[in-house]
Every structure is written in structure tokens, then in C-alpha cells.
Amino acid sequence: MEILHHLSYGFSVALQPMNLFFCFIGVFVGTLIGVLPGIGPPGAMALLLPVTYGISPVGAIIMLAGIYYGAMYGGSTTSILVNIPGEPASVVTCIDGHQMALQGRAGPALGISAFSSFIAGTLGLVGLMLISNPLAEIAVKFGPTEYFSLMCLGMTILVYLTQGSILRGLMMAGIGLFLSLIGQDIVTGKPRFHFGLIGLVDGVGLIPLVMGLYGVSDILLNLEKVAERTVAKVRTQGLLPTKEDWRKSAWPISRGTLLGFFLGILPGGGTILATFLSYGLEKKLSKHPEQFGKGAIEGVAGPEAANNAASSGAFIPLFSLGIPPNVIIALLLGALMIHGIQPGPLIFTDHPEIFWGTVASMYIGNVMLLVLNLPLIGMWVKILKIPYKTLFPLVLLFCLIGVYCASANVFDIYIMVIFGFLGYGLQKLSYEPAPLVMAFVLGPLLEKNLRQALIMSGGSMKVFASRPISAAALLVALFMVVSAAIPALQKRRKKVITEE
Amino acid sequence: MISVLGWRIGLGSFQEPGSGFVAFISGLSVSVLALIMIFSRIYSRVTQTTAAFSVRAFRRVPVAPLIITIGVLVGYGLFLDTLGYSVTTLFVMWALFYLFREKGKNRLFLSFLASLLATGITYMVFEVWLRSQLPRGIFPWW
Numbered sequence: 001m002e003i004l005h006h007l008s009y010g011f012s013v014a015l016q017p018m019n020l021f022f023c024f025i026g027v028f029v030g031t032l033i034g035v036l037p038g039i040g041p042p043g044a045m046a047l048l049l050p051v052t053y054g055i056s057p058v059g060a061i062i063m064l065a066g067i068y069y070g071a072m073y074g075g076s077t078t079s080i081l082v083n084i085p086g087e088p089a090s091v092v093t094c095i096d097g098h099q100m101a102l103q104g105r106a107g108p109a110l111g112i113s114a115f116s117s118f119i120a121g122t123l124g125l126v127g128l129m130l131i132s133n134p135l136a137e138i139a140v141k142f143g144p145t146e147y148f149s150l151m152c153l154g155m156t157i158l159v160y161l162t163q164g165s166i167l168r169g170l171m172m173a174g175i176g177l178f179l180s181l182i183g184q185d186i187v188t189g190k191p192r193f194h195f196g197l198i199g200l201v202d203g204v205g206l207i208p209l210v211m212g213l214y215g216v217s218d219i220l221l222n223l224e225k226v227a228e229r230t231v232a233k234v235r236t237q238g239l240l241p242t243k244e245d246w247r248k249s250a251w252p253i254s255r256g257t258l259l260g261f262f263l264g265i266l267p268g269g270g271t272i273l274a275t276f277l278s279y280g281l282e283k284k285l286s287k288h289p290e291q292f293g294k295g296a297i298e299g300v301a302g303p304e305a306a307n308n309a310a311s312s313g314a315f316i317p318l319f320s321l322g323i324p325p326n327v328i329i330a331l332l333l334g335a336l337m338i339h340g341i342q343p344g345p346l347i348f349t350d351h352p353e354i355f356w357g358t359v360a361s362m363y364i365g366n367v368m369l370l371v372l373n374l375p376l377i378g379m380w381v382k383i384l385k386i387p388y389k390t391l392f393p394l395v396l397l398f399c400l401i402g403v404y405c406a407s408a409n410v411f412d413i414y415i416m417v418i419f420g421f422l423g424y425g426l427q428k429l430s431y432e433p434a435p436l437v438m439a440f441v442l443g444p445l446l447e448k449n450l451r452q453a454l455i456m457s458g459g460s461m462k463v464f465a466s467r468p469i470s471a472a473a474l475l476v477a478l479f480m481v482v483s484a485a486i487p488a489l490q491k492r493r494k495k496v497i498t499e500e
Numbered sequence: 501m502i503s504v505l506g507w508r509i510g511l512g513s514f515q516e517p518g519s520g521f522v523a524f525i526s527g528l529s530v531s532v533l534a535l536i537m538i539f540s541r542i543y544s545r546v547t548q549t550t551a552a553f554s555v556r557a558f559r560r561v562p563v564a565p566l567i568i569t570i571g572v573l574v575g576y577g578l579f580l581d582t583l584g585y586s587v588t589t590l591f592v593m594w595a596l597f598y599l600f601r602e603k604g605k606n607r608l609f610l611s612f613l614a615s616l617l618a619t620g621i622t623y624m625v626f627e628v629w630l631r632s633q634l635p636r637g638i639f640p641w642w
């Protein structure tokens with residue numbers, strides 16, 4: 001009953017006209033960037049961060065969260081119609097979704113994708129409501145020691161599950177950590193590592209860093225392969241799946257929802273891993289695995305449910321512990337911190353409107369997305385036809401404006417360009433930027449908790465091993481790093497990531 | 501280098517860690533990881549494959565468009581405050597639309613029209629609607 005009371009309070013926040021408007025903008029932009037390859041959810045969120053400065057924190061989070069789960073819906077449209085995933089979590093949908101489109105069944109593929117996203121997204125929210133609060137009650141007892149160790153664990157899992165070498169991932173995290181230290185010392189307030197540049201006295205901004213690493217570098221990468229897309233024909237009338245489609249999809253949706261939700265909570269797990277595992281699971285459980293890859297509707301329903309459930313589950317560690325499980329949620333954490341709100345267990349008592357307002361807005365947003373993605377599919381198909389030669393200069397312009405508007409300082413444009421070029425080089429050499437961004441966002445919290453833990457323990461490192469949760473988290477993190485060096489386990493990890 | 505920078509601004513002690521404490525640790529970790537990577541490459545059989553991959557990755561780099569794009573973006577930063585949003589955006593977008601045009605087609609005028617439209621629309625959205633403080637430069641009445 002208490003949950004229903006909180007939820008009704010959340011709806012009273014989310015249904016305020018301005019918050020409804022921000023929710024709509026969020027899911028609309030999310031669908032748009034999901035549909036358009038070139039700029040992913042992190043880039044779009046960074047683009048809209050400056051816009052959120054002038055609005056209430058709850059409005060800002062409602063809008064940014066809308067971009068995240070909206071992109072999960074929109075990403076499937078390009079996967080099905082063009083065979084190009086709008087964002088990484090929709091890669092799997094290409095396999096059977098596009099085959100269905102080629103067989104003239106684009107409508108049911110888009111339909112089941114939207115419905116499974118809606119069902120999983122909504123059920124995921126129920127899980128979010130049920131788990132977050134009890135977890136937060138446990139987390140209240142955590143001290144800086146536990147937080148430091150959990151953040152280390154989160155970083156390690158993210159690095160472990162990112163593509164490529166674990167050493168490279170750890171290096172990226174180390175560099176991200178250093179970049180986060182540029183600016184004022186959190187304890188003494190003294191500026192450090194600014195190399196005499198006034199623009200660096202306040203530190204490297206999150207927005208230019210993310211815009212550079214994701215927005216600009218993506219465009220630079222596309223300079224060498226500007227190819228146009230061919231969009232499969234879609235009848236916008238026949239979008240409703242048949243009874244047979246529903247019968248085939250019911251269990252994949254249920255399994256995808258459960259799998260996605262729990263993988264979403266796991267640091268580093270996120271939406272991408274959830275979709276691949278769901279696809280693998282459905283193929284394994286199917287009586288006709290040979291139909292997978294040739295237009296099996298289960299191959300669309302399961303992964304689409306999984307990525308939306310994962311996007312709901314990912315909010316649990318953010319709200320309960322204040323620890324983001326992936327880069328996109330790390331950006332949400334950054335946005336909350338810009339507004340002076342520290343996510344964590346106390347958010348339920350100090351800022352209940354943030355948690356319950358966001359949860360309620362996500363229910364509303366899921367309904368909006370269903371409307372946006374089914375009756376208005378024709379509009380997204382038209383947008384899909386915008387040629388890259390028009391799209392890419394516009395994306396660059398939005399990056400420039402977004403970065404400038406955030407600080408009114410041209411220095412941030414240079415920072416963005418530097419990170420754009422750096423991101424380009426890193427991606428060419430198969431270095432993942434995600435651990436860098438994650439470490440950059442977590443850096444100040446990591447430093448604060450480490451220094452506090454050491455001061456409180458009188459400089460004894462034993463404190464990290466003597467507290468059970470901290471010791472367990474560090475042991476798991478250590479095991480993951482060491483396991484990457486053991487040949488048998490290394491092969492296993494590579495297999496998981498290759499499947500991914 | 502990161503470790504040295506951290507050490508120079510003060511490591512403090514375990515009882516009271518200084519400003520450079522975490523930077524020193526992060527620098528040290530990056531250095532150790534880099535050393536492991538270097539040694540594993542030296543002793544690994546895949547050294548040549550990895551080196552070949554790095555060369556292959558940069559073989560297709562379109563150097564001229566890459567430098568021009570970076571140059572245009574840096575130029576935007578250089579001239580934004582002086583020339584103002586409208587003029588700088590117009591020229592930068594003109595350059596970008598022209599750069600990303602279809603190969604073999606000279607679309608100078610079309611690129612100009614597209615940049616004019618993009619500048620006008622973004623000006624309306626960001627300056628008029630969202631009331632962002634875009635720099636006015638040499639045209640203070642805009």
C-alpha cells in the first residue's frame with residue numbers, strides 16, 4: 001500500500017504540465033536519436049544537458065531518462081527497416097527483424113518490437129519500485145569504505161564486459177580517473193593539474209568530454225564510409241501482430257524481461273549484453289532454431305523486451321546506491337550532481353519527487369512511446385530517409401551549440417574537438433571510451449570516499465578488507481582482473497564478448 | 501607523467517591523503533598496465549598481427565577531410581566570440597555541408613542555402629525560444 005501511495009505522489013509530480021512536456025521531449029528525442037544512426041544516447045543526453053540547467057531537477061531527469069528508454073524503442077526501427085542499428089542495444093534486432101522486413105513483414109516486426117518494449121519497460125518499472133527502496137534501506141548503512149569498493153567493482157565489471165582487451169579498458173579507466181581530478185581539489189578547494197590554463201581551473205566539463213568522445217568522433221569515423229541507406233518498404237496499416245505472432249512471442253517477452261531486468265542492475269551489464277543473451281537463450285530454447293536469422297519473430301520479441309527491461313533495471317543502482325551501472329546512467333548521475341542532488345539511499349527521503357516522479361514519468365513515457373512508434377511509424381520512416389550528408393553537419397552544429405551553451409566558453413569547444421579526435425583514434429585502435437567516461441563521472445566520488453575511508457581508519461588499508469561488503473566487492477573485482485590473465489577463463493570471456 | 505604530477509602537488513600520507521594521492525595511484529596503475537601491454541606484445545606471438553591491425557586501422561583514414569573537419573571546428577571556437585554566432589555558424593556550416601556533399605558534385609550554392617537555413621533555425625530555437633546567450637560579435641543588434 002505504501003508503494004501505491006508513493007506512486008500516486010509520483011504521478012502527481014509527473015503529470016504536471018511542464019513535466020509531461022519534458023517527458024514528451026525526452027521520449028521524442030530518444031526515439032529520434034534511436035532512429036538516426038550517428039549520435040547515440042550519450043551524445044544526445046550531453047546535447048540536452050545544457051537545456052536542463054534552467055529547469056527543475058525532476059524535469060531534467062524525466063527528460064534525460066526519456067532519452068535513454070526512448071532510444072531503446074527507436075533503435076529497433078532502423079534495425080528492422082534499414083539493417084543498421086540506431087544504437088548498440090538494437091544490433092540483435094537486425095538479425096531477424098530485417099529478415100522479416102525483407103519478407104514483407106516489417107509491420108508485425110515493428111509492432112511486436114514496440115509491444116514487447118512496452119510490456120518489458122512497464123514490468124521493469126514494477127521491479128524498479130519494489131527493489132530500489134529496500135536496497136536503499138540497506139545502503140544507508142554503507143560507509144565510504146563500502147562505497148569505494150563497490151565503485152571499484154562496478155568499474156571492473158564494466159571493463160570486463162567491454163569489447164577488447166581488459167588491460168586497455170583498465171587503462172582507459174585510469175585516464176578517465178585522472179581527467180576527473182583536473183580542477184579543484186574536493187577537500188582543500190585548491191586548483192590542481194590545470195597546466196596554467198584558466199579554462200581548466202574548474203576542471204574538464206562532462207559535456208565537452210562526452211560530446212567529443214561520442215558525437216564528434218562518430219562523425220569523424222563516418223568520414224571514411226559515408227554510404228546511403230536503403231529503407232525497406234513498410235505498410236503502416238498492418239502493424240498489429242497476429243494471434244500466432246503473439247503466441248510465439250509471449251514466452252520470449254517474459255524471459256527477455258526477467259533476464260534484461262537483472263542484467264540491467266549489474267554494473268557494466270546494461271542493455272547490450274541483455275539483448276545478446278536473450279537472443280542466444282531464445283535460439284537455444286526454440287523448437288526451430290534453424291529459423292533464427294531467417295525472420296523468427298521470437299528473435300525480435302525477446303531482445304527488444306530485454307533491452308527495455310534492462311534500461312529500467314539500470315536505475316536501481318543509481319537511485320539506491322548512487323552508483324551508475326553504465327555510461328548513460330553515469331550521465332544521469334552527472335546531471336543530478338549538476339543540480340546539486342547526490343543520488344543514493346537518501347534520495348528517497350530527501351528528494352522523493354525525483355525518484356517517484358521519474359518512475360511515474362516512465363510509465364507515462366512508455367505509453368507515449370507506444371503511440372510514437374506505432375501510429376507515427378510513417379514519420380520515422382521519412383526521417384530515416386534524411387541523407388547522411390545533411391545529417392552529419394547538423395549533428396556537428398548541435399554539438400558545437402550544446403557545448404557552448406553549457407558554459408558560454410569557447411574553451412569547451414576546443415576540449416570537445418580534442419576529445420573528438422582522441423575518441424576517433426581510440427576507436428580506430430579498438431579502445432572503448434565507455435570505461436573512460438564512467439571513471440570520469442565516478443572519479444570525484446571515488447576520490448572522496450577513498451580519502452574519507454583512509455582518514456576515518458587512521459591510514460589503515462586493512463579497513464577495506466575488514467568490512468565484509470567491501471572485502472567481497474574487492475575480491476570479486478580482483479578475481480575478474482586476474483581471471484582475464486588465466487588462459488581458460490580468458491577464452492570464456494572472449495567467447496561472451498564475441499557473442500556480444 | 502600523471503604520477504609525477506600527482507607527486508609534485510603532494511601525496512600527503514595514508515592518514516591524511518593529499519591532493520595528488522589518487523592521481524599518483526591512477527598514474528601508477530596506467531604505467532603498470534602500459535608496461536604489461538608492452539611486455540605481453542614483445543613476448544606474444546600476435547605482435548605482428550596487432551601491429552598489422554594498427555597499420556590497417558589507419559590506412560583508410562581520409563586525411564584531408566579529417567584535418568579540414570577538425571580545422572573547421574577549431575575555427576568555430578576561434579571566431580565565435582569575435583564574429584558572433586550568426587556569421588560564424590553560417591560560414592562553418594557552409595564548409596561542413598560542402599565537405600559532406602556527394603562525391604563529384606559541386607554544390608556550393610546549395611550548401612550555402614542549407615547553411616543559411618540551419619543558422620536561421622538554430623538561431624530561432626536557441627536564441628529566441630530557449631534564450632541562450634549566443635555571442636553577437638560584430639553584429640550586436642542580432
